[in-house]
Amino acid sequence: MDNFDVENEVQYRFTAWLQKLVKRARIDYLRMKRNHNREESLSDYSGVNNFTYEMKLIPAKNLEKGEYDFEREDIAHAFSLLSITKRKVLLFLFVEELTPKEIAKLLSCSEQSVSNLKRKALNKLKELLEENNEF
Amino acid sequence: MNFNLILEKAINGDEESIQKILKIYEPMIKSNSKWRGILDEDLEEYIIIRIVKNISKFKI
Numbered sequence: 001m002d003n004f005d006v007e008n009e010v011q012y013r014f015t016a017w018l019q020k021l022v023k024r025a026r027i028d029y030l031r032m033k034r035n036h037n038r039e040e041s042l043s044d045y046s047g048v049n050n051f052t053y054e055m056k057l058i059p060a061k062n063l064e065k066g067e068y069d070f071e072r073e074d075i076a077h078a079f080s081l082l083s084i085t086k087r088k089v090l091l092f093l094f095v096e097e098l099t100p101k102e103i104a105k106l107l108s109c110s111e112q113s114v115s116n117l118k119r120k121a122l123n124k125l126k127e128l129l130e131e132n133n134e135f
Numbered sequence: 136m137n138f139n140l141i142l143e144k145a146i147n148g149d150e151e152s153i154q155k156i157l158k159i160y161e162p163m164i165k166s167n168s169k170w171r172g173i174l175d176e177d178l179e180e181y182i183i184i185r186i187v188k189n190i191s192k193f194k195i
Contacts, residue, residue, distance in 0.1 A: 010138070010139050010142065010195055011138050011139075011142075014142060014193060015160075017193055018160060018163070018186065019163065021185060021186065021189060022163060022164065022167045022182055022185075022186070023167065024185075025167075025181060025182045025185040025186075026167050026168075026178065026182065028181075029177075029178050029181045029182070030170070030178075081180065081183065081184055081187070082180065083176045083177070083179070083180050085176060086176075086180075120177065124177075124180070128184070131188070
């Protein structure tokens, strides 16, 4: 019974801690989205170029299954944190080398959306790789 | 399912355990990832990354 109480207490504390963290993250994100309008050159960070190079080496089938064997762990980790849609766009662009028009058709969206998704995906990768290098 | 054990492993960086924790708290994450009633994938991703980066700071 004591063990159950201890476990319950930890879960209770963790849930409260997580709720605070999630709410703070949400506020930060929405603030950034509202105020922030930065245009940075993606090629400023060589990590992104390494990523696009590595992506071309991976068989498309493996990426679809979620099996990707990047040489660099930081790239593999960053890629795994992207949303499924962003991963798909990068897969279609850099592995299958489809055009934005073809990708738009596959994803049932506009070419502009494909362009936006690509930019967001690479921006996110850049952010993750830069953060990873801070530690 | 021993929550404490999973959490401890997640805190120590075990990816599988981190995924389990994210799965347990998926409803909370999803509900906080909505903007004007619609799920914002970028926001969801941002929250998940924040959790993954900070989970090691939780003290059992």
